[in-house]
Amino acid sequence: MDEELHERIREVVRAVPRGRVSTYGDIAARAGASSPRVVGKVLSEDGHDLPWHRVLRSTGRPAEHIARRQLELLRAEGVLAEGDRVDLGEYRWRD
Known part of the structure; x- marks a missing residue:
């Protein structure tokens, strides 16, 4: 992955409001990435300083290994889940 795409992904994640x-x-589309998996890769390798917790699967569920x-x-930000699923209709970022 080129550095420019990497930084665009980071910028988009950083922009997701509290x-x-x-x-x-969504992040992949905004950043021009070819796949949502690219976003996951960036977050897992270089997302510690980003609001990574605001990025979910398309089902509104977090990955099992980080769910809790x-x-x-x-x-803590006021985003409530029903079980382990966030209602994207209510909380999804749209600008």
Whole structure:
């Protein structure tokens, strides 16, 4: 992946407002990435300083290995989940 795409993905993730969520696919589309998986790769390798917890799967669910922490962080921002699923209709970031 080129550095420019990497930085665009980081910029888009950084732009997701507090109290809102986005999906990997949404971020990929905004950044011009070929796949949501590219977004996941950037976040897993270089997302520690970003609001990574605001990025969910297209189902509104977090990945299993980070679900507990991610839902805690979202809850602290006022994003409530029903079980392990966030209602994208209510909380999805749209500008």
